[in-house]
Amino acid sequence: MKSSVGKGAIILILSGLVCKFFGALFRLPLTNIIKIEGIGIFQMVMSLYSLSIVLVSSGLNSGLSKLISGARARGDYSSTKRYFYLALKFGLLLSISLGLIFLVFSSQISSLQGNSNTKVIYMLFIFLLPLGSVIGIFRGIMQGYENMTPTAISQIIEQVAKFAFGLIFAYLFSKNGLWQGVMGAFLGIAVSEILAFIYLYFIISKNRIFEKNLNENISSNNFYKAVLPLTFSSAIYPLSQAVEGLIIISLLSLAGFSNEVATSLYGIQTGVVGAILNFPLIISLSVAVALLPKLSYLSSQNNIDAERKVIANSFSVMWFLLVPLVFGIASIAQNLYPLLYPSAMKNYLNIAVQLTFLSGIGILLTAIMQFLLSLLQAKGYFMHTLLFNIIGCCAKLGIVIIFSRLPQMNIFALPISSIVYSSIVCICSLIKLGRIVKISFIEFTLPILSSIVMFLTLKILQFSLNGFLAIIISVISGAFIYFICSLPLFLQYYKVLINKIKQRKQ
Numbered sequence: 001m002k003s004s005v006g007k008g009a010i011i012l013i014l015s016g017l018v019c020k021f022f023g024a025l026f027r028l029p030l031t032n033i034i035k036i037e038g039i040g041i042f043q044m045v046m047s048l049y050s051l052s053i054v055l056v057s058s059g060l061n062s063g064l065s066k067l068i069s070g071a072r073a074r075g076d077y078s079s080t081k082r083y084f085y086l087a088l089k090f091g092l093l094l095s096i097s098l099g100l101i102f103l104v105f106s107s108q109i110s111s112l113q114g115n116s117n118t119k120v121i122y123m124l125f126i127f128l129l130p131l132g133s134v135i136g137i138f139r140g141i142m143q144g145y146e147n148m149t150p151t152a153i154s155q156i157i158e159q160v161a162k163f164a165f166g167l168i169f170a171y172l173f174s175k176n177g178l179w180q181g182v183m184g185a186f187l188g189i190a191v192s193e194i195l196a197f198i199y200l201y202f203i204i205s206k207n208r209i210f211e212k213n214l215n216e217n218i219s220s221n222n223f224y225k226a227v228l229p230l231t232f233s234s235a236i237y238p239l240s241q242a243v244e245g246l247i248i249i250s251l252l253s254l255a256g257f258s259n260e261v262a263t264s265l266y267g268i269q270t271g272v273v274g275a276i277l278n279f280p281l282i283i284s285l286s287v288a289v290a291l292l293p294k295l296s297y298l299s300s301q302n303n304i305d306a307e308r309k310v311i312a313n314s315f316s317v318m319w320f321l322l323v324p325l326v327f328g329i330a331s332i333a334q335n336l337y338p339l340l341y342p343s344a345m346k347n348y349l350n351i352a353v354q355l356t357f358l359s360g361i362g363i364l365l366t367a368i369m370q371f372l373l374s375l376l377q378a379k380g381y382f383m384h385t386l387l388f389n390i391i392g393c394c395a396k397l398g399i400v401i402i403f404s405r406l407p408q409m410n411i412f413a414l415p416i417s418s419i420v421y422s423s424i425v426c427i428c429s430l431i432k433l434g435r436i437v438k439i440s441f442i443e444f445t446l447p448i449l450s451s452i453v454m455f456l457t458l459k460i461l462q463f464s465l466n467g468f469l470a471i472i473i474s475v476i477s478g479a480f481i482y483f484i485c486s487l488p489l490f491l492q493y494y495k496v497l498i499n500k501i502k503q504r505k506q
Helices: 005-071 081-102 106-112 116-124 124-145 147-174 178-208 220-254 259-276 283-298 304-340 349-378 383-404 409-438 441-461 467-485 487-505
Strands: none
Touching: 005 081, 005 116, 005 124, 005 147, 005 178, 005 220, 005 259, 005 283, 005 304, 005 349, 005 409, 081 116, 081 220, 106 116, 116 178, 124 147, 124 178, 124 220, 124 283, 124 467, 147 178, 220 259, 220 383, 220 409, 259 283, 259 304, 259 349, 259 409, 283 349, 304 349, 304 409, 304 441, 304 467, 304 487, 349 383, 349 409, 383 487, 441 467, 441 487, 467 487
């Protein structure tokens, strides 16, 4: 099967753009429907939901992608059915068990977060988590064949359905109260998961992936050696965010903030700044997902030279696209937020802008971390992936606990802790991977320098402009400035692309 990281990444990036577009559209009216305090409550519940979904699906997704691509490299296409049965057994057992925990302890969890009414939302998890686990399994199987299209389309289905049904239900339910509006939004998420499951089931059946005879010689030990560490390591970062959601309001209260203000600050960081700044991570996550099966395939064939080339090229293009996006968002934040969140920014604009600058550094480091973790997984360093994440998580939570209670640090402890987390994981990963990661100095530094020039120019430009006009002019000017400053790299990538097109025609 001929495939490329670039093709898979482009498919996932395009779907990611669509998903982020609808995700942003979803949060804008949702913020106006349930207000900024409601967004804070939504984010608290969402942090635990995101953690749970990652726990029951991400490890299976990555593990199946790695194992199936490796089996393909050996010419063993009959292992897919065996891996599917093992994944289904593990995923359903884990997701149902976790759902039961939320069902039984929903009152205690919601009370701990300071919003006892949300217990009804946690009861939904007994249905949502098994559904999410099977969706992750289906996506992992298709990714193992280096087919990213089903993943991309299913993600779009999820986001469009969540946008439509989530807002409708949130609006209808919010008439009865704040938390009921949040409940309505989660009912919309439930509908979106059902529709994504139906689509993926149809695709799996249509492709007849399971028609090969079951390979009983595949040891379950190999499956669990990959899936268990990946399951827990992929849940580490969301776990830290979930713990932060549980304790941050109490910690900010110690810093002198009221419960309402503390909830709003948390909503600003996670629901406003986080929602906008996570946009560039579409690129890094798409490259990481597409890179995993390709690198696993090459690793199984012991093709070191090809591995190094794929790694260097993938990182270079990812970095070239991602860095200006982060700097660009930071440069227009002052004008962007009041347009997107007019009611929420009345009292919090300066804080949101300051959080954006600090969080932008964390986003760049997170992108590098995602890339390196994908390399570790492809090389089979599953336990190292888990260990590095645990070390980073402990440092992250320690910083939040110590510094968020200080009045001069407060909510800014969250982006600082993310910077520390990503830095630790990146350093440990680079040490373990060694010489297989070789990135050109020019390809790493030129996008940063070009983005700095772009950022400074746009900040000067916006002194005389305001509102929507400033954003439009800044985007156009920023793209032109970055293009001129990074022209040598752009020409280099253009030549590579033209050569590949000519080779395929031949």
